[in-house]
Amino acid sequence: MTTGQQHNGPAPEAGGLPLLGNIVDFRKDILDAMHQGWKAHGDLVRYRLGTVVVHGVSSPELAGEVLTDSPSYGKLGPDNPLRLILGEGLLTSDDHESWMRNRRMMQPIYSKQALSGMFRAMVESTTEQLAFMERSYPTGAEVDVHGEMMRVTLxxxxRCMFSTDVSRTRDALSPEAVxxxxxxxxxRLQNPFSPPTTWPTPRNRRFQQVMEGLDGMMYGLIEERRAAGTPEGGAKDLLDMLLAARDADTGQGMTDRELRDEIITTFAAGHETTAVTLTWAFYLLSQHREILRRAQEEVDRELGDxxxxxxxxxxxxxxxxxxxxxxxxYPSAPIVPRLALKDTVLGGHHVPKGSRILVNLFNIHRHPGHWTDAERFDPGHFGAAEKKGRYRFAYMPFGAGPHLCIGKHFAxxxxxxxxxxxxxRYDFRHIPSHRVVNHATITLRPKYGMAMTLHERRHAPRPAAVPVAAGTTAD
Ligand code: HEM
Structure with missing residues (x-):
């Protein structure tokens, strides 16, 4: 809705410090700050980060409006700090034309049909992960499950991106570097007063070092692949597919820079998001033994060895x-940001051009107008009937509208x-003395990792005995 329409003035304000506004609270715990803002002021709340105006959106209805109205609400502009890493890949591009062109070229790569080729790589990684855990952790040993999930999803x-070149990605893409x-x-996203990137501070230098390692590896791999040409029998992995992708109108492929941006975007968007959710799932299961038992029954019945x-x-x-x-x-991308591209009206309030909009999935997934028992872990929320009757934007961990996550089926x-x-294979038990605190950076991580003990279940097959089963097709 654009201005010219009736509105009740600006959205309720969350208060905050002179000059800094809500920077301190946001940096301390952005989800907590926005949860309190929601409870105190409602579904649309106005915050201030220094001079930057921010609107927090916590209702499915308003979120749906924001995410489906691209002419009014776009991606953050060139000052988006994520661009320092991802360049102008799908996630961070604010140029609608080039985003649409690349999205069309990449859509088939993530189709269910293409995923069937990648399922084999997923099975291989999983088998190796099981073997690694078997070697490293005797039954009852303490494990940081978050670290293990990061390892296997990376x-x-x-593997899906580079097939055999996995080991070469390890240094430049180590968890520390990431x-x-x-x-x-x-x-930088939360604090507009960060020092300029060009200043020679230790932090800037460390960041530049990490990015040089990453860029060197990416451009090296792209060059090698271009030189090798398309493999016989067609594309073998995501990089082959990206190299082969052509714009339907012009027949043009991607430049090296575009390839680099899309590859890094896939890595950034495509591993930690899944890893943290698996970590939360194991934690939740450890706290709800009856749900775990039902899941184990299902797996034992359907899978055998x-x-x-x-x-x-x-x-x-x-x-x-x-x-x-x-x-x-625990939506792993808990906040979806947008920029108001013009003066608009949202929820009956004026939202000025230039305001950042933070669509808060953590609050939306608990909205009392749409969820009962929202604080209770209950997989029954996703039974067939429950799913069918649910308002479309009440659950959207993968976003909504034109920017819906391209890797949803992959994940x-x-x-x-x-x-x-x-x-x-394992029973995961949380160590009660370990503190579980959720902490939103770009993803929703467990702040202190996830310390659990692993207990091998009786009759579980050993990794060496696990064949990569035939018929691994996604349909
Ligand atoms: C549980 C796992 C995942 C979650 C929760 C998740 C969540 C999201 C969300 C919320 C968005 C929308 C962002 C926006 O509207 O600004 C998004 C976009 C995106 N995701 Fe995912 N994602 C996951 C896994 C993946 C995977 C596995 C890949 C790639 C292999 C991936 C690649 C992308 C890309 C490239 C975009 C940008 C799409 C566009 O703007 O056109 N994601 N994801």
């Missing part, structure tokens, strides 16, 4: 419901597979 995205880059960008095929996964709907419910309670497939394989 391995999956590396942390440096992500924390740097997120800090095999690694799952896609057809097996389809016969295990309860496992998927568990993942969906974990994504409801659901790998998460389903990992849950099945790991639950089949």
């Amino acid at each position: 391995d999956i995205v590396s 942390d440096v880059a992500v924390n740097y960008a997120f800090d 095999r690694m799952p095929t896609v057809a097996d996964l389809q016969r295990m709907p309860y496992l998927l419901q568990i993942f969906e419910e974990a994504l409801r309670m 659901l497939l790998e998460a389903h597979l990992l849950l099945a394989a790991l639950i089949r």
